[in-house]
Amino acid sequence: MFMAEKGILDIALVTVDLNQGEHRGQPHLAKNPMGRVPVLELDDGRHLSESRAICHYLEGLYPTPNLMGLGFEEQAFIEMADRHIEWNLLLHFASAIRHTHPGLAVLEKPQFPDFGASQQAKAIAAAGIFDKLLQRQPFMAGQRFTIADITAFCCLDFARGLLKFVPAEHGLHALQDWRTRVAARASAASPRAPLLP
Numbered sequence: 001m002f003m004a005e006k007g008i009l010d011i012a013l014v015t016v017d018l019n020q021g022e023h024r025g026q027p028h029l030a031k032n033p034m035g036r037v038p039v040l041e042l043d044d045g046r047h048l049s050e051s052r053a054i055c056h057y058l059e060g061l062y063p064t065p066n067l068m069g070l071g072f073e074e075q076a077f078i079e080m081a082d083r084h085i086e087w088n089l090l091l092h093f094a095s096a097i098r099h100t101h102p103g104l105a106v107l108e109k110p111q112f113p114d115f116g117a118s119q120q121a122k123a124i125a126a127a128g129i130f131d132k133l134l135q136r137q138p139f140m141a142g143q144r145f146t147i148a149d150i151t152a153f154c155c156l157d158f159a160r161g162l163l164k165f166v167p168a169e170h171g172l173h174a175l176q177d178w179r180t181r182v183a184a185r186a187s188a189a190s191p192r193a194p195l196l197p
């Protein structure tokens with residue numbers, strides 16, 4: 001979605017089959033010893049992993065539209081918003097999904113369903129905090145669309161597809177309205193960022 005927002009079309013996408021465990025063996029481990037995706041392969045042969053680090057690199061190469069802030073002050077506030085989302089919404093929803101969804105059993109061994117349920121409750125509580133934030137401002141980091149909206153949108157899309165989480169059903173109407181606005185962006189419909197059913 002970050003690449004689609006910037007109109008980056010000259011980076012080839014290579015699929016890594018997680019269900020077959022391709023990321024837990026070679027050659028993937030040589031690219032990222034953590035055994036995770038995504039990984040960006042540079043022209044000089046180096047490999048960059050961690051989504052935010054990859055976004056940082058792409059922001060430098062393709063500076064417009066700016067998604068991570070202009071100048072240290074705006075960058076710091078956008079990073080704060082993004083990390084609030086990563087550590088509260090994404091971590092909890094991801095743990096809930098990984099520990100309760102049968103489709104994730106192949107990746108999360110062992111699954112602890114009770115832990116997953118407790119994480120889902122924390123994720124929904126965090127969603128309430130972001131709903132209050134969006135009652136005061138149009139986007140996650142303030143007045144404009146940024147990487148923080150991408151992180152939150154992808155997280156909610158994951159939760160929508162695999163946990164059937166719909167903010168409005170929890171009374172979170174500002175979050176739902178924000179989600180509707182972000183879903184209408186071309187980047188959300190990009191074949192590079194396919195929406196879950």
Ligand SMILES: N[C@@H](CCC(=O)N[C@@H](CS)C(=O)NCC(=O)O)C(=O)O
Pocket residue numbers: 018023035036037038049050051052107
């Ligand atoms: N902090 C990493 C997380 C990467 C991550 O966990 N990716 C998942 C897919 S969304 C993965 O590779 N899972 C493989 C596994 O759990 O074995 C990032 O932001 O890139």
